[in-house]
Amino acid sequence: MNFSRLALGALALGLATASSVFAAGPWSVRLRATYLETVDQSPAFSALGINFADDAVIVSDKFIPEIDIDYAFNDVLSAELVLTIPQKHRVDLAGVGRLGSFKHLPPTLLLQYHPKVSDTFQPYLGVGVNFTLIFDDNLVVAGVPLALEDYSVGLAAQAGFDVRVNDRWSFNVDVKRAAIRSDVLAGAAKLTTAKLDPWLYAVGMKYDF
Secondary structure, eight states, rough: OOOOHHHHOOOOOOOOHHHHHHHTTTTEEEEEEEEEEOOOBBOOOOTTEEEEEEEEEEEOOEEEEEEEEEEEEESSSSEEEEEEOOOOEEETTTTTEEEEEEEEEEEEEEEEEEEEEOOSEEEEEEEEEEEEEEEEEEETTEEEEEEEEEEEEEEEEEEEEEOSSSSSSEEEEEEEEOOOOEEEEEEEEEEEEEEEEEEEEEEEEEEEE
């Protein structure tokens, strides 16, 4: 047998083997464009001699970038770590106007279930926990500084699907809901609790390693 043909055959076999190994790897990454929509719920409270109605605290919605790292335990169970960069939100008070802003960083860890539907369409459901760091809060009303709690811990849920484009890439659609809440404080006095509990609507791409 010609040596060059033997070498080419060995190289082709090696590449095919490597490709199958990589395709079977447990790791993947999703890159998403996500719209964060807060529910803006808060109990009624009194301050500055004014009685504020329910849901008077309003936190801005916004688009955020999202990167998610996935590890598949088997064909039906996987874990996903949801990450983004620190996000800044505006805060308003109904009847008063702008209070200021704060930043938050909300990593979320989810356990996903993937029912087998087809080789190209893969839906999933997820449930897990959200841990949100809250910082750089700069809130003032009538010259009185307000503060938020440093962090929030709550449940998170998820539903979505991947549509396979080729051996490595898939188109992804995803919806999540996370419990994110913080007391609003004036000194040591609690005024109300801001319940952001955002919906996160996302589209993006998944890459399998």
